[in-house]
Amino acid sequence: MIERVLAIETSCDDTSVAIVDRTGWVHSVVAASQDLEHEIYGGIVPEIAARNHSMALIPLIEEAFKKASMNWKDVQGIAVTSRPGLMGALIVGVVTAKSLAQAKGLPFLGVNHLEGHLLAPFLRDSQYEPPENFDYPYAGLAISGGHTSLYQIKGLGEYRILGATKDDAAGECFDKFAKMAGLGFPGGVKVDRLAKMGDPRAYEFPRSMMHDDSFDMSFSGLKSAGQRMIEQMGPMAVQNHLQDLCASFQEAIVDVLLAKLDRAARVYSSQRVILTGGVSANSRLRTRAEEWAKKSGLTLVIPPIRYCTDNAAMIGYAGVLRLARGEISNLDMGPSPQTFASDFQ
Numbered sequence: 553m554i555e556r557v558l559a560i561e562t563s564c565d566d567t568s569v570a571i572v573d574r575t576g577w578v579h580s581v582v583a584a585s586q587d588l589e590h591e592i593y594g595g596i597v598p599e600i601a602a603r604n605h606s607m608a609l610i611p612l613i614e615e616a617f618k619k620a621s622m623n624w625k626d627v628q629g630i631a632v633t634s635r636p637g638l639m640g641a642l643i644v645g646v647v648t649a650k651s652l653a654q655a656k657g658l659p660f661l662g663v664n665h666l667e668g669h670l671l672a673p674f675l676r677d678s679q680y681e682p683p684e685n686f687d688y689p690y691a692g693l694a695i696s697g698g699h700t701s702l703y704q705i706k707g708l709g710e711y712r713i714l715g716a717t718k719d720d721a722a723g724e725c726f727d728k729f730a731k732m733a734g735l736g737f738p739g740g741v742k743v744d745r746l747a748k749m750g751d752p753r754a755y756e757f758p759r760s761m762m763h764d765d766s767f768d769m770s771f772s773g774l775k776s777a778g779q780r781m782i783e784q785m786g787p788m789a790v791q792n793h794l795q796d797l798c799a800s801f802q803e804a805i806v807d808v809l810l811a812k813l814d815r816a817a818r819v820y821s822s823q824r825v826i827l828t829g830g831v832s833a834n835s836r837l838r839t840r841a842e843e844w845a846k847k848s849g850l851t852l853v854i855p856p857i858r859y860c861t862d863n864a865a866m867i868g869y870a871g872v873l874r875l876a877r878g879e880i881s882n883l884d885m886g887p888s889p890q891t892f893a894s895d896f897q
C-alpha cells in the first residue's frame with residue numbers, strides 16, 4: 553500500500569524535496585533557492601539552474617528525511633517533476649529519482665508540474681488546511697513565471713484546459729517590467745511591494761482580450777506598453793513615479809486575470825475557485841480575488857505562498873495519489889520540456 557512518497561521538483565530554478573502523505577499531509581518540505589545565482593544575469597540561465605540542482609539535490613533529500621524524522625523505510629515511492637520545464641533542470645531530478653528508485657527498490661512516477669500546482673490547495677500542515685467544504689470540481693488559475701492558464705478540475709487526472717495566455721506568462725510580464733524599471737530579478741515581488749504605495753489609476757495600460765468571448769489571455773501588448781512608457785518618461789521620471797507605475801501596471805494584470813476567472817466561474821457554474829502558482833503570492837491579486845469571491849458567493853482557496861510557488865510538496869501529493877492507484881513510470885521515461893497532450897482534456 554502506498555501511503556507516502558519522497559518528492560523531487562527541479563523544473564525551473566528552485567530545488568525542492570518533500571515527504572507527503574496520501575491525505576495531503578506534508579511531513580517535510582525543503583528548498584534551495586537560486587535567485588542570487590541568476591540575479592546578476594537578469595533572468596534564469598538554464599545551465600546554471602541544472603548545475604545548482606545537481607549540487608543541491610542529494611543534501612536536500614537527506615534534510616527532508618531528517619526534518620520529517622523519517623528514513624527510506626517510511627516511503628513507498630518517489631514522485632518527480634518530469635514535465636514541463638527546462639530540460640537540463642528536469643534531467644537532474646528525473647535521473648536522481650530513477651537512480652534512487654532502482655537502488656531502494658521503490659516505484660517512481662513522473663508528474664506534470666502544472667498538475668502539482670492545480671492540486672496544491674489539498675496540501676496540509678500544522679499551519680494550513682483547505683476549507684472543510686473544499687473538494688472537486690473547481691476552477692483553477694495557474695499563474696507563474698512560465699505559465700498562465702485556466703482549468704476546470706473535475707478530479708484527479710481530469711483537468712480540462714479552458715484557456716491560456718497566447719504569449720507571455722503573467723509572471724514573466726511582472727519580471728520584464730521590473731527589469732526595465734531597474735528593480736532587478738525576480739521582479740514580481742518588488743513590483744508588488746512598491747505598488748502598495750501607488751495609485752493603480754495613475755497610468756493607462758492596455759488590458760488585451762479582457763472582454764473577449766474566450767478564456768485566453770495576452771500579456772505581450774502590456775509588456776510593450778510598459779517598455780514604451782518607461783522609455784518615454786526617462787529614468788528620472790520613472791524613479792519619481794515608480795510606485796504609481798508599478799500599481800498601474802499590476803492593476804492591468806490583476807484586472808485581466810480576475811475577468812477570466814469570473815468568466816470561468818460563471819460559464820461552468822463553479823462554486824469553488826483556486827489561484828495557484830508564484831503570481832498568486834501577489835497581494836493586490838489576493839485582496840481583489842477575495843473581495844470578488846465574497847461578492848459572488850464563491851469559495852476561494854489560495855494556498856499559502858510556500859505551496860503556491862514551485863515546491864516539491866505539490867508534486868508529492870499528485871504523485872502519491874497516482875502511485876496509489878497503480879500508475880508507475882518505466883526506467884526509460886524521459887523528461888519533456890512540454891506538457892503531454894494526454895495530461896489535459
Ligand code: KG4
Nearest residue numbers: 696697698723740744830831833834861862
Ligand atoms: O510558480 P513560480 O514560483 O515559478 C514558476 O513556475 O515560474 O512563479 C514565479 C513567478 C515569477 O515570475 C515571480 O516574479 C512571480 O512568480 N511572483 C510574483 C510575486 N511573487 C512571485 N508576481 C507578482 N507578485 C508577487 N508578489
Ligand code: ZN
Nearest residue numbers: 669696829862
Ligand atoms: Zn510553477
